[in-house]
Amino acid sequence: MRYSLGFILAISLAGLQFLAIIIVVSTSFVSSERAMLDHARGLMRDAGLNAVDHTKRFLEPARESADLASRILQSEVVSTADPAEMERYLFRHLQSKAQLSGIYYGDEAGNFVYVMRSNGPGPYRTKFVAIDGEERTTELIWRTEDFSVVERVFDPEDIFDPRGRQWYINASTAKAGVWTSPYIFFSSQQPGITVAAPVLQSNGALEGVVGVDIEIAEISEFLSGLAIGTEGAAIILSDSAEVIAHPDQTQISVEDADGTLGFAQIDDLGDPIARTALADFNPAAVSAQGSMQSEFAYQGDRFMTLLLPISGIDLPWTIAVFAPENDFIQGIKDNRRRNTWIAAIISLVTAAVGVLLAELILRPVRAFAVRTALVSQGEVSTNAPLPRTYQELRKANQTLIHEIAQRRDADRKVEELSRDMSHFSRVNVMGQMATGLAHELSQPLTAITQNVDAAITVAKLDPNPNAELLSILTELDEQAHQGGDIIRALRGFVRKDEGKAEHFDLSELIAQTSRLMHNETDTHGVTINTQLAPLPPAIGNRVQIAQVLINLMRNAVDAMVGAASTPKQIVITARQNGDKIEVWVDDTGPGVAKDVTLFKQFQTSKPDGLGLGLSISRSIIEANAGHLWYDRTGADRSRFCFTVPCETT
DSSP: OOOOHHHHHHHHHHHHHHHHHHHHHHHHHHHHHHHHHHHHHHHHHHHHHHHHHHHHHHHHHHHHHHHHHHHHHHTTSSOTTOHHHHHHHHHHHHHHOTTEEEEEEEETTSOEEEEEEOSSSSSEEEEEEEEETTEEEEEEEEEOTTSOEEEEEEOTTOOOOGGGSHHHHHHHHHTSOEEOOOEEOTTTOOEEEEEEEEEEOTTSOEEEEEEEEEEOHHHHHHHHTOOOTTTOEEEEEOTTSBEEEOSSGGGTEEEOTTSOEEEOBGGGOSOHHHHHHTTTOOHHHHHHHSOEEEEEEETTEEEEEEEEEOOSSSOOOEEEEEEETHHHHHHHHHHHHHHHHHHHHHHHHHHHHHHHHHHHHHHHHHHHHHHHHHHHTTSSOTTSOOOTHHHHHHHHHHHHHHHHHHHHHHHHHHHHHHHHHHHHHHHHHHHHHHHHHHHHHHHHHHHHHHHHHHHHHHHHHSSSOOHHHHHHHHHHHHHHHHHHHHHHHHHHHHSOOOOOOEEEOHHHHHHHHHHHTHHHHHHTTOEEEEEEOOOOOEEEOHHHHHHHHHHHHHHHHHHHHHTTOSSOEEEEEEEEETTEEEEEEEESSOOOOTTOOTTOTTOOSSTTOOSOHHHHHHHHHHHTTOOEEEEOOOSSSEEEEEEEEBOOO
16 A cells, blocks of 8 residues: 555654653653652651651650659658658649659559549549558549549558569669550550659668659551551551551550450551561661661552651650552652653644645645646746745645644643642642641640649749749740640641631631741741721631631732832731621732733732732632722732621621
């Protein structure tokens, strides 16, 4: 079968185009995949370090409590010879540390005072073991929050002796603070750990040991909320390959042969992926190298694993983080497959268009050939008028140039969309990290406020309290609470949007968003002032309205900084207008040029902007039954206004 020159030319060009696109797509895929996997490993490391820091901060209050109680008892501020005084001290200490399960003291004679949280008949239970020669007395007392007695019983059958317990033996042998191995608490059936510290006499002899119990189930709750891709997970292992913490707490404990509960081993896990990831777990190698990365395959999917030791708390624990590669590069694979199909379709369309173009181009060429033959045979005079060949060739040439330019434009757009997709992916990852960061910062701030409250309480017990110390502690408490308010505002802004309208305090929302912008405004010397009249409850999606406020304030900051305005000031005004609340966001920037079309997608005056902020903001306000507009009446400032519905009486 013979094919025309036009057909062969069109197919060849289409094939070359398809091949070129495939080469570009494949090259882009390889480089993008490598970059995303490197980024994924960085995210896994950040998640692992985040889990390490959280675990250390969660356990540190227990260690600090044991050391503090040991010092107080050793210095005789609280007498170990007075069980009632010691109980009251341990009770107050336990109340000030919400994460502690119990705190106790046992001495060399076998005496024991134990204050713990209880499920009834009162929220706290004290156990006294008193030894007087050969006589032994065990008393249990349940108390309320205000130390009132709920119930009191004696247990003549109890044979508990603190001196035979591992926490007592370890601390008395080491003459220093020690951690026990994790175990399942008998009373609560929850995983926990004990830290103990010795109480020494002035001659260095052992007088007794202080112990502090802390349940570690909260660490598993933290791991369950840790975002590692969509299918990744993190678990904590002991040096004997016991699973100390797991996102699924049902995986932690197993029943031993004697009917007691113990920690699950790696082989006991019901998760086959975790068993495969940790099949070669070697805690000594992890501790020696500081961290270990590896890869493994499971049912055709590739996974990445990272092992990090928990250092700084004298516990031989390891954080294991694993995630499938597709969690991070599936989008790139889908994009490659989609681009391949697009390339094939474009090539087919190009081939069809090429055949038509080839026919259009070859038609005048064939006419030239026929005319040349007729002229050579003398049948047509060389002086005869020329046909319209030149015009047709010119049109064909222009059409071809136009098609080439169109194809080239389609290729700059594909690259731009690829960059935008990568940017949105990074923004999403940073949103997850911001959520994790807000969650993490709340823990130390809570610990600070609790410790400061305890310090204020202890300082006030002094008959002549130090006024300057109390002032410092009070100011520290206020600053810690202010930090907590900022963290709660951040968590409220980045939390998952349920899309529901609700009643909320708009004045409070404006204050929270202003605090979120504090770092940015402080960096650029921008002040935020509010002029808020008494407002009724607003009605709308609180998170979405916060997004609009943040966007308008950030635009104001960018405008003033870019124009080097003096002064740099944002004024937020809010007032009721009928069944709406009207909000004005003013700034001392240069205003918006008249030739700029606002609220139109992909139009922006910022060199690195996407042109979506104002468009999305207007859509949000309209979805909340309000209106967003720009007030051009002022010449010396820029003012954006919006309304939201409010409650009317």
